[in-house]
Amino acid sequence: MSEKPVRFGILGCASIARKISRAINRAPNASIQAIGSRSIDKASRFASENGFPASAAVYGSYEAVLDDPDVDAVYVPLPTSLHVKWAVLAAEKKKHILLEKPVALNVSELDVILQACESNGVQYMDATMWMHHPRTAQMREFLSDPQRFGQLKSVHSIFCYNPGPDFLINDIRIKPDLDGLGCLGDAGWYCIRAILWAADYQLPERVTALPNPEFNESGVILSCGASLSWTDGKIATFYCSFLTNLTMDLTCAGTNGYLHVHDFVIPFQEKVASFYGASNSRWVNFGCEPTPTKHKVATDLPHEAIMVREFARLVASIEGNGLEPEKKWPIISRKTQLVVDAVKASIDRAFEPVEVGNY
Amino acid sequence: MSEKPVRFGILGCASIARKISRAINRAPNASIQAIGSRSIDKASRFASENGFPASAAVYGSYEAVLDDPDVDAVYVPLPTSLHVKWAVLAAEKKKHILLEKPVALNVSELDVILQACESNGVQYMDATMWMHHPRTAQMREFLSDPQRFGQLKSVHSIFCYNPGPDFLINDIRIKPDLDGLGCLGDAGWYCIRAILWAADYQLPERVTALPNPEFNESGVILSCGASLSWTDGKIATFYCSFLTNLTMDLTCAGTNGYLHVHDFVIPFQEKVASFYGASNSRWVNFGCEPTPTKHKVATDLPHEAIMVREFARLVASIEGNGLEPEKKWPIISRKTQLVVDAVKASIDRAFEPVEVGNY
Structure with missing residues (x-):
């Protein structure tokens, strides 16, 4: 891999984030850049328990992850009711979004997320491994x-x-x-x-x-x-x-x-x-x-590591080569x-x- | 096996009857006694093609099978619309009945068949192998x-x-x-x-x-x-x-x-x-x-041979030992x-x- 890996931030310490953290570590074109939790202690413990690199930033809030300029993309395993708020904010901060399912409480909410991704030119993918x-x-x-x-x-x-x-x-x-x-x-x-x-x-x-x-x-x-x-x-x-x-x-x-x-x-x-x-x-x-x-x-x-690799490939092709986000993923997410x-x-x-x- | 095998008559030459003929031949407590078809030529051909014993009677009608005193039980693979007529007649002739599915066009028809079996003391079983x-x-x-x-x-x-x-x-x-x-x-x-x-x-x-x-x-x-x-x-x-x-x-x-x-x-x-x-x-x-x-x-x-063996076992226990017909089979057939x-x-x-x- 000659290209720089896509740097992930993780919002929250959900149990499924353990699996996706391992996947980011294993995907050849991705790395863990940051994790944020409402409790910085919880985030620190999560980072050390899940093999985060020493370079990874640990934050006491989700905002801090989104404000980190070294974060290219976020993985969002938050409770579904929080998806609209944090996914939209992530898109506005130009972070590409790997969103845990269920992606939204209904399609109106999802449309708000997808609209934010589209207008900010970021890749959207749901985490259906x-x-x-x-x-x-x-x-x-x-x-x-x-x-x-x-x-x-x-x-x-x-x-x-x-x-x-x-x-x-x-x-x-x-x-x-x-x-x-x-x-x-x-x-x-x-x-x-x-x-x-x-x-x-x-x-x-x-x-x-x-x-x-x-x-x-x-x-x-x-x-x-x-x-x-x-x-x-x-x-x-x-x-x-x-x-x-x-x-x-x-x-x-x-x-x-x-x-x-x-x-x-x-x-x-x-x-x-x-x-x-x-x-x-x-x-x-x-x-x-x-x-x-x-x-x-x-x-x-x-x-799950192949999923991360494919998501990171799409992100790299947007960031590095100026390609458009792949529309397949928002389309099938919305149909689901x-x-x-x-x-x-x-x-x-x-x-x-x-x-x-x-x- | 010290007991005499249960002697089967077959009504018609349906394709599935080939499989059940083989099953009767293979079941240790059953034998083929007769086959009847509207065409005696067809019945003869079926008998010779399907390994019937030389002793098996070949008839040009279904009635003749039911009138054969050496037939203990009949296997009925006729079209469903003919089941009521021939199953009821078989029961009245005291023949035990292995009835191909679907057993009847509706539960009212089936009830006529089951009533005939019950009042004549014959075993009923559907051929769900x-x-x-x-x-x-x-x-x-x-x-x-x-x-x-x-x-x-x-x-x-x-x-x-x-x-x-x-x-x-x-x-x-x-x-x-x-x-x-x-x-x-x-x-x-x-x-x-x-x-x-x-x-x-x-x-x-x-x-x-x-x-x-x-x-x-x-x-x-x-x-x-x-x-x-x-x-x-x-x-x-x-x-x-x-x-x-x-x-x-x-x-x-x-x-x-x-x-x-x-x-x-x-x-x-x-x-x-x-x-x-x-x-x-x-x-x-x-x-x-x-x-x-x-x-x-x-x-x-x-x-299918185990089915025939079990059906023949029940028939033998009625004919030989004076037991009642097993009620499980009519009950689950009716529920189906x-x-x-x-x-x-x-x-x-x-x-x-x-x-x-x-x-």
Whole structure:
């Protein structure tokens, strides 16, 4: 790497920031420049516990990170309700933004963020790590192959985990003033993104929430699901939960092919991930042929480090070469949020069908 | 085996009867006694092509099979619209009935069949083969374990195949006068049975069809899906299709466990079948532990032969030992039909939620 690494500032000491700090350390074109927390002690402890370079600045506020001229980009894992304020301020300070999901409480908020990024010429990307795994590219190639997969007809995604009683009392993801979308914004975000990804980011026409969502005492969603339908006849369903054992399956069925992943959100192993695919299966004698093939995809870097590397590459091409920010990332982030919002609206309307982006 | 084998008569020469003929030949307590078809030539050809014993009778009508005093039980793979007539007649002739699915066009028809079986003291079983695979028993044990699986929260099942243009023009499964339920009665039957099986046969309260079912020109369902909900908060979804590559996945998520099968309807291999299970998975460092374990279950006999063996065992215990017919099979068959009917009703009512058994 002849180019200077992109220098990251981190806003807050969220648990997920440990993973992304490690990713920044491992990405060849990125470095950790600063961390800020409302408590400087907490920030110092976080820096020392997570292998920050000695050169990294430690601040007692988020503002200080944004004011640091040596910070090129910020990673924002703050509670969702704080995203508008800090992402907009970061954009105004010309910091590129890697924004943790859920990116906003609704699409109106997200539009404020995206507008700020656009008018300040900074790159925006949501931190959906699995998008960047090389397995994802191979699966995309499979789904896009008319012979091997054909037309997409049905998708099912599920992301659940059971973080236990302490999480359900104390975590920000179940607090109405911090992450009001609860499980829908957290685990549901991945399910919806996977469906949109499989549908090549074509927005569904309608969304209908499934019955029986579960809520905590404050009305925050702990589990829910929905069906999505497209005008071309495709259908998708998803389910997400904070009350169910870890499950992260994705099943795509096409006219000519089948794809299944057991661990689409976070591969069970860091260095190799697999998916199952079958094409043109037929009943032969008393069974079927061919049976699904297990495809293994190796990676040197974990997917979160590849995400950081790709984000940093885009930032470097803006800062160094004067290119425009890559629009793909804000576009698919906004589509994901539109579907999140529609699911929420359908839940609020007793599971009535809701037109995406129009209710 | 000291006991005499149960002697089967087969009504008609449906393609699936080839598989069940082989199963009867392989089951240690069953034998093929007769086959009847409207065309005696067709019946003769079927008998010789499918390894029938020389002693097997070949008849030019279904009645003749039912009138053969050496026939103990009949296997009925006729088009669904003929089930009431021939199953009732078989019961009246004191023949035990292994009935191909879909068992009836609706629960009223099925009740006529079940009533005839009950009043004539004959065993009834629907021919849902995977129920009898030893893998199914092992999966049941896993799902019933409070530590390893806990409370069932979500189920998704999908059974699709793409039989191609000839099927879509000529097969009985797409003819409104023969199998009016189309794909819902065929592939959907398996999906619904799998969900009920996972829910320990507790009927869902409500069923809501998914948008975008596909129909042929005669209005027969070629693809559809539904969500099912229970009063305890469980949720299930399924999708079935004649227009999509072979897919037969089942995913069950419980509070403490996860179960996935790639091939729940027909295992990819006859002699060994597998499923994936995980329990009490937790985020550990940057991944999760434990990851799902692949459980392999070996079987000497294919599942359809085990089904025949179990059916014949029940028949022998009625005929030989004077026991009552096993009620489990009519009960779960009726529950499956109730859900099939509710899905059909929801489709007919533009995807309105429908109370199961009450519309």
